Amino acid sequence: MRLLSEDGGPAGPSLVYPDLAAEVSRREAAGSPRWVWAAADEAYPWLLDRGAPRLARCHDVKLVEGLLLGHEGRHRRPRSLGAAWARLEGRPEPEDPPESGADDQPVLFAADRHRLPPDADPLTALVAVHAAQQRRIAGSGHPERMRLLCAAESAGALAAVEMGRDGLPWSARVHDDLLTGLLGPRPAGGARPAVLGDLALRIQDALGAPVNPDSPAQVLPAFARAGVHLASTRSHELRGVEHPAAALLLRYKELSRIHAAHGWAWREAWVRDGRFRPEYVVGGVVSGRWATRGGGALQIPRLLRSAVVADPGHRLVVADAGQLEPRVLAAMSGDVGLARAAGEGDLYAALARDAFAGDRPRAKIGLLAAMYGQTSGEAGQLLAVMRRRFPAALALVESAARTGEAGGVVRSRLGRTSPAPSADRFRDDTADPDDGASPDRRAARSWGRFTRNFVIQASAADWALAMLAALRRRLAGIGPEPRLVFFQHDEVIVHTPAELAGLVADAVTAAGDEARRLVFGPVRVLFPLQTHVVECYADAK
């Protein structure tokens, strides 16, 4: 195993260590190095498997390359170390390898893993690409912001590996009791629970026709024959239907979804040793949100959250940033009225009091419409109120929408950049504004809604990532036991010995403040993290 010596630099010698994990351990304890590697999702599990400690900091070349390419308007170029190095050398770029799950790649800087040509020395390439990335960061419009973004993204990569390995505490017994209560005893051989078959029969009786309740193509005509004309079989539409089959179908949908998506088969696939271990994909969403592979980790139904139970003597510290996106809009736009509302704990209530005659639901709809670009129904009217009372906030989102409609790109607070619209999804026809309903125009408006939301969602992700990185560092300061076990957009769960839960809760609050300061500077907007110390996730709401 090789490691670049401290005084090495691009031309310096590399050192060879028979036991790299031990050397990494020694250096991590001796100082606070920032480890530079091609991709944390490959190198870090490999090191942890061999006894390396948790590492404080890293620079993930692949993730940083993705951020820089996006910022430079080259979203679709390959991001691997080999591709970045080939661009530096003026060689043809290799395609990125297909994303895949964990593997047992036995070496850290193996050329083929990163699409390096056979004659390239991986360590030389890594050093050269890292240096070039530092120059590109320094040359970006806001170097401090881009540096922070790259550091937070890289820290996120460490947290993602750790969370995927630690897993979310999951009680098979509680889960089983829930399933049995809803679906009856587990049928043998993966068969459909009797409750579902029974509901299907009752639906057929009610409709007077044999239908598969899972098939909208069969259900719609069956309802039509019964005199009920529906545009779709979506739940919100069925809820307004008097026909007895509607209620039965709604119950069927609810239960069959639990069975199919989070039933016994799901648990056998994803829960081992009392832990649900999804694979987090950092940078999996262009806005900077994480994705997951397998297990649907970002959609754990509320109904099943009672199965998330702390170990004996432990607690879950559950923290979520309420109303994050409107607070982000307030902080970024500097809108005086919205910032005043965002200086309070319940932003929507403050907004309602200040501008919507105390009607909180209408205030919420108006604000969401501004951020999502909704104008149908009541939203259009509420939007007019928003525009009059919060002009700076509306100007920000509407400017982002216009940029997108014209084919331009927008950036988050820290510089994460929206992709340019692809030619097949978008053609600019602003020269022909009278043709209001043309497919091209609709596509442009759709892209405008995307960029409108991007500036908010991506800046919220900036904050969340900075918060996660700060929290991870603060938890390490408490000790080895408190562990991040879940992260979902604006929510984190820490699993900790009960006696440390108070310290963990304090660390959460401090991390939120730190993220606000780092990402948005000295703004009055609050980003409150609601923190609950519980034994069971379901008790946190």
Add this chain to the structure above:
DNA sequence: AGCCTACGCGCC
């Protein structure tokens, strides 16, 4: 059989 899209629903 595998691959693709449409639909629908869970989460934020």
Add this chain to the structure above:
DNA sequence: AAAGGGCGCGTAGGCT
């Protein structure tokens, strides 16, 4: 006048 953002993943039903 009208225009609701981002995901993962299940089944159905068509295709090769």
